Amino acid sequence: PNRRRVIKTDHRDTDLLKKTDPIMVFKSTMSSTKLFVLCLLCCQNTLFTVLRRYSQGVLKENYSKYEVLLVGEVIKIIYSAHKIRTDLPQGEKAGPKLRYLLRRSSKMTVLALIYGAMNILSFVALRNISAGMFTIFAQLKILTTATCSSVMLRRSYSMTKWRALIGLMMGVLLFSEPIWNTSDISVNPEGGNIALGTASVLIEVTLSGFASIYFEKVIKTDPEQLGIWERNYQLAFGSMPVYVLFMLYDGGGEVGYFGGWSVVAGILALLGAAGGMLVALSIKHGDSILKTLATTGAIIFSATLDHMLLGGPLTSIMCIAGVQVIISICNYTFDASPPEPPLKVETPTNLVRDEEMAALKVNGKS
Numbered sequence: 001p002n003r004r005r006v007i008k009t010d011h012r013d014t015d016l017l018k019k020t021d022p023i024m025v026f027k028s029t030m031s032s033t034k035l036f037v038l039c040l041l042c043c044q045n046t047l048f049t050v051l052r053r054y055s056q057g058v059l060k061e062n063y064s065k066y067e068v069l070l071v072g073e074v075i076k077i078i079y080s081a082h083k084i085r086t087d088l089p090q091g092e093k094a095g096p097k098l099r100y101l102l103r104r105s106s107k108m109t110v111l112a113l114i115y116g117a118m119n120i121l122s123f124v125a126l127r128n129i130s131a132g133m134f135t136i137f138a139q140l141k142i143l144t145t146a147t148c149s150s151v152m153l154r155r156s157y158s159m160t161k162w163r164a165l166i167g168l169m170m171g172v173l174l175f176s177e178p179i180w181n182t183s184d185i186s187v188n189p190e191g192g193n194i195a196l197g198t199a200s201v202l203i204e205v206t207l208s209g210f211a212s213i214y215f216e217k218v219i220k221t222d223p224e225q226l227g228i229w230e231r232n233y234q235l236a237f238g239s240m241p242v243y244v245l246f247m248l249y250d251g252g253g254e255v256g257y258f259g260g261w262s263v264v265a266g267i268l269a270l271l272g273a274a275g276g277m278l279v280a281l282s283i284k285h286g287d288s289i290l291k292t293l294a295t296t297g298a299i300i301f302s303a304t305l306d307h308m309l310l311g312g313p314l315t316s317i318m319c320i321a322g323v324q325v326i327i328s329i330c331n332y333t334f335d336a337s338p339p340e341p342p343l344k345v346e347t348p349t350n351l352v353r354d355e356e357m358a359a360l361k362v363n364g365k366s
Contacts, residue, residue, distance in 0.1 A: 045298030063260040070243040072272035080233035105234035112238030121204035128197025132180030144209030164332035171324035212288040
């Protein structure tokens with residue numbers, strides 16, 4: 001009788017193929033939820049940029065940007081509190097939980113202070129160096145984020161991903177060529193201290209990378225493991241005093257406090273609040289680098305829409321740079337390196353648990 005051959009397949013070879021095939025790696029690292037959140041973040045950034053350009057460049061509206069940011073934080077507080085209340089177990093009141101979150105908000109307050117320091121450093125830098133130099137240095141945020149991720153989260157990136165990030169940075173830099181290659185904004189302010197301005201912007205981009213990874217570390221590894229709406233609630237409350245101080249320093253601008261507001265300004269505040277929550281969601285379901293890729297891609301889309309709708313610049317150099325940005329994003333995303341394992345939750349250093357924490361664990365968290 002004819003004997004049928006039995007071909008044995010080595011499961012190790014199959015696993016190796018799955019780990020090295022770019023499509024399989026993309027599917028394993030890019031879940032539907034993650035992809036949906038990143039696309040929403042990209043759309044939010046695009047719409048926010050174009051609408052702000054329309055508001056201040058076409059309509060010439062003259063409201064305080066700090067007031068828009070403050071109203072955005074208030075919206076985040078209201079919406080996050082609503083989500084926290086709806087996620088509570090039946091019979092549990094929202095008031096004690098919200099007060100508990102405020103008492104436990106020290107880590108998010110640190111992040112809010114970092115954001116405030118970054119605003120101050122940007123102001124100091126622009127007082128001492130040209131907007132063109134500031135734009136060039138600002139692109140280093142891509143690399144500082146990846147470097148902080150390697151140091152703080154112990155992630156290892158392949159040479160392919162590092163090359164993709166460097167190519168992405170150079171592509172964005174070339175794409176913003178109309179900003180830094182214009183004679184009237186390439187001149188340093190009169191009496192400015194170039195050394196002070198350069199140091200300020202370098203510290204600002206370093207803090208930007210640190211803040212992104214710090215936020216991710218708190219969300220994913222903090223022993224409390226608070227939900228994303230709880231962290232947004234804490235961060236919004238910590239950010240409000242910072243923006244109030246900026247408003248007082250600005251003196252209400254040329255039109256006074258809360259002057260010059262319009263429907264477009266209100267929409268911008270809503271989009272700003274949505275952007276803050278989408279950033280947290282993108283870090284929760286993805287990581288800070290993927291969030292950076294989404295916001296970088298939004299630069300290309302917003303400039304294209306700005307050219308089509310508002311007559312903004314779109315030169316041949318910008319088109320070539322846009323292709324470079326897209327290729328770099330694809331090179332990073334489709335890299336065949338095995339995905340990094342998920343971050344582990346840190347073990348609490350103190351053995352004695354707070355009674356409030358124990359009660360929260362019993363009742364369940366959102």
